[in-house]
Amino acid sequence: MRKITLIIVHCSANKAGSKLRMADIDRYHRTLGWTGCGYHYVIPIDGTIEPARPEDLPGAHCRSHNSHSIGICYIGGLAADGRTPEDTRTKAQKSALRHLLESLHKSYPKALIVGHSDLDPKKPHCPGFDVVSEYRDLQPPI
Numbered sequence: 494m495r496k497i498t499l500i501i502v503h504c505s506a507n508k509a510g511s512k513l514r515m516a517d518i519d520r521y522h523r524t525l526g527w528t529g530c531g532y533h534y535v536i537p538i539d540g541t542i543e544p545a546r547p548e549d550l551p552g553a554h555c556r557s558h559n560s561h562s563i564g565i566c567y568i569g570g571l572a573a574d575g576r577t578p579e580d581t582r583t584k585a586q587k588s589a590l591r592h593l594l595e596s597l598h599k600s601y602p603k604a605l606i607v608g609h610s611d612l613d614p615k616k617p618h619c620p621g622f623d624v625v626s627e628y629r630d631l632q633p634p635i
């Protein structure tokens with residue numbers, strides 16, 4: 494079993510309303526020569542929690558942190574212009590993300606729940622909202 498110290502939330506950097514799903518990310522990541530979707534879970538706009546890479550395998554989503562983290566990606570993150578970073582989570586996505594994080598927090602109670610931008614200064618707009626404070630109630634005790 495891997496030691497999980499981080500649960501990392503991402504956005505896919507698609508514009509609001511994008512219909513992309515896990516299978517599309519999986520196809521894209523394979524074109525990069527990866528073994529498939531780099532995240533462990535993908536949440537499309539309808540709020541389905543789509544499992545991708547098994548949790549016991551390292552993901553490919555956050556430089557230097559893949560070996561000890563779980564990666565979640567919600568579809569969206571850009572305004573309708575396709576450029577401006579924005580928290581585009583639908584109601585269904587917000588509720589699915591909370592549900593998934595509650596469940597992962599039970600499996601990995603010592604893991605910090607963070608945004609990609611908290612770990613990589615080159616990704617300041619991923620996922621486009623303050624993950625640490627939104628899920629403060631699910632953070633491990635300090």
Ligand SMILES: [Zn+2]
Pocket residue numbers: 502503504554609616619620
């Ligand atoms: Zn990211």
